[in-house]
Amino acid sequence: MDKISLGKVSATPEAEAFLAEIIADHGPVLFHQSGGCCDGSSPMCYPRGDFIVGDGDVMLGEIGDTPVYISASQYEAWKHTNLIIDVVPGRGGMFSLDNGRERRFLTRSTICVVPSAIERD
Template identity: 85%
Template sequence: MSSHPPHDKVSATPDAVALLDDIIADHGPVLFHQSGGCCDGSSPMCYPRSDFIVGDNDVLLGTIGDTPVYIGAAQFEVWKHTDLVIDVVPGRGGMFSLDNGREKRFLTRSTVCIPTV
């Protein structure tokens, strides 16, 4: 497990927060789940909080406002020394992600952190 508090592992750009606010206004509370992909440019999936069952192997990276951001444990091991930034780019979201159909999609960017001893 990371030595950093979860809230230090994820943040969002103002554009991502604005899109997230629009989605919450339409769908109520949501969560993000990041799975698959091992580098910049992966898309986090945005789901209604009531429709997604967080698994025993999911790791809470932190929150964006009141929205939790989870990542699969295997993916967390790959990215545990990175800070993730949720951003927005033009395009279509994942088929089951709530950003789909909005002509914008969430995108995860990463910054490598040097662990302190």
């Protein structure tokens, strides 16, 4: 099944540089936003061939050539936001490729602005 990108994800330059380090070590990867419904949740970073994207996952977009997925239930909670992948000090999730690097990915969010009917006319 092809996944449709919603283009609702971006990354900070620091996250892009960190992602490049991980790709240099592990080859192509993907992100999956798992758990949490709030600003500050951790996206998990996996080797692309090691994570099976399910029929219930939604592709938010790509960071470079790296796809970013979220579960359908998580998407419902975050569908009115733009997600920004950032990097902060700390340890990543146990199975995420950012673990053990003393930095971890972090998801930040901004509310999407929807023009009112008056602004659209």
